[in-house]
Amino acid sequence: MVAxxxxxxxxxxxxxxxxxxxxxxxxxxxxxxxxxxxAMTPNAIAAHFDSSRQAISKHIQIxxxxxxxxxxQQGREINCHFNAxxxxxxxxxxxxxxxxxxxxxxxxxxxxxxxKDK
Amino acid sequence: MVAxxxxxxxxxxxxxxxxxxxxxxxxxxxxxxxxxxxAMTPNAIAAHFDSSRQAISKHIQIxxxxxxxxxxQQGREINCHFNAxxxxxxxxxxxxxxxxxxxxxxxxxxxxxxxKDK
DNA sequence: AATATACGCAACCATTTGATTGCGCAAATT
DNA sequence: AATTTGCGCAATCAAATGGTTGCGTATATT
Numbered sequence: 001m002v003a004x005x006x007x008x009x010x011x012x013x014x015x016x017x018x019x020x021x022x023x024x025x026x027x028x029x030x031x032x033x034x035x036x037x038x039a040m041t042p043n044a045i046a047a048h049f050d051s052s053r054q055a056i057s058k059h060i061q062i063x064x065x066x067x068x069x070x071x072x073q074q075g076r077e078i079n080c081h082f083n084a085x086x087x088x089x090x091x092x093x094x095x096x097x098x099x100x101x102x103x104x105x106x107x108x109x110x111x112x113x114x115x116k117d118k
Numbered sequence: 119m120v121a122x123x124x125x126x127x128x129x130x131x132x133x134x135x136x137x138x139x140x141x142x143x144x145x146x147x148x149x150x151x152x153x154x155x156x157a158m159t160p161n162a163i164a165a166h167f168d169s170s171r172q173a174i175s176k177h178i179q180i181x182x183x184x185x186x187x188x189x190x191q192q193g194r195e196i197n198c199h200f201n202a203x204x205x206x207x208x209x210x211x212x213x214x215x216x217x218x219x220x221x222x223x224x225x226x227x228x229x230x231x232x233x234k235d236k
Numbered sequence: 237a238a239t240a241t242a243c244g245c246a247a248c249c250a251t252t253t254g255a256t257t258g259c260g261c262a263a264a265t266t
Numbered sequence: 267a268a269t270t271t272g273c274g275c276a277a278t279c280a281a282a283t284g285g286t287t288g289c290g291t292a293t294a295t296t
Contacts, residue, residue: 018144020141020142020144020147021142023138023142024138024139024141024142025253025254026136026138027254029138029211032215033214036214036215036218041272041273042272042273042274043271043272043273051254051255051256052255052256052257053272053273054255054256054257054273054274054275055254055255055256057273057274058253058254058255059254061274075262075263075264075272076262076263076264076271076272076273077263077271077272077273078272078273078274082215082218084215084218084219085219087212087215087219088219090208090212091212091216093147094205094208094209094212096151096154097150097154097200097202097205098209100154100200100202101202101203101205101206101209143283143284145284159242159243160242160243160244161241161242161243169284169285169286170285170286170287171242171243172243172244172245172285172286172287173284173285173286175243175244176283176284176285177284179244193242193292193293193294194241194242194243194292194293194294195241195242195243195293196242196243196244237296238295238296239294239295239296240293240294240295240296241292241293241294241295242291242292242293242294243290243291243292243293244289244290244291244292245288245289245290245291246287246288246289246290247286247287247288247289248285248286248287248288249284249285249286250283250284250285250286251282251283251284251285252281252282252283252284253280253281253282253283254279254280254281254282255278255279255280255281256277256278256279257276257277257278258275258276258277258278259274259275259276259277260273260274260275260276261272261273261274261275262271262272262273263270263271263272263273264269264270264271264272265268265269265270265271266267266268266269266270
């Protein structure tokens with residue numbers, strides 16, 4: 001019986017979320033895609049969706065909590081920009097699986113090559 | 119006003135979940151890590167956690183629904199194995215961001231910009 | 237044949253999630 | 267100075283999530 005990496009420890013409210021939780025929601029993924037192209041204010045982001053400004057604002061908050069998005073106050077506006085560095089965490093986690101699908105590619109390559117030879 | 123890729127459409131029950139939802143849960147991520155090493159039965163998987171067999175079984179079901187896990191009946195046992203191919207979907211999605219963190223590595227600009235922001 | 241094992245299904249429950257609405261405040265604009 | 271704009275906060279609500287317990291059934295084991 002092993003206690004795996006499934007700690008859900010909720011130290012304080014701002015640590016509640018992790019990156020995986022954050023990208024689970026399709027709206028949040030869309031927001032990230034937007035912000036990856038250029039930084040925007042919450043209002044500008046919300047304009048791309050049909051849900052309310054508040055709904056989007058909450059999503060941004062969640063993205064900010066896990067540092068996928070960084071907010072910078074500028075006068076009365078807030079500039080949200082994407083933090084690629086944080087997204088790397090997902091990439092790092094996926095590393096353990098990457099070999100497997102690369103292997104399958106190699107196998108496919110081999111198969112194709114074998115076919116060619118015949 | 120653009121309707122982004124945030125379709126949540128629930129056509130049938132088995133399409134309910136997507137890969138991102140599936141990997142949002144830490145227990146499910148742990149299950150995937152286990153299965154990536156070798157295929158196991160639900161009971162064997164459950165033995166690694168302290169939650170009940172049923173709880174784990176439900177997680178497996180979710181992983182199966184989005185095809186991250188494939189189940190194969192063998193007698194009274196079910197063999198669960200990891201489907202790396204499906205995990206690639208996450209990798210594909212991340213492709214749009216990957217360039218950014220690679221860029222940031224090259225430029226020590228990044229550090230300077232961060233300083234400026236403060 | 238009787239029992240044990242492996243597992244799914246259904247009902248139930250507490251908590252979390254995603255969304256809405258109403259309000260307030262500080263920075264811009266007039 | 268008065269108004270508009272940008273945005274966060276809090277309350278509220280339906281739906282989804284993660285978990286538990288009890289039960290049924292088919293395959294193994296004795």
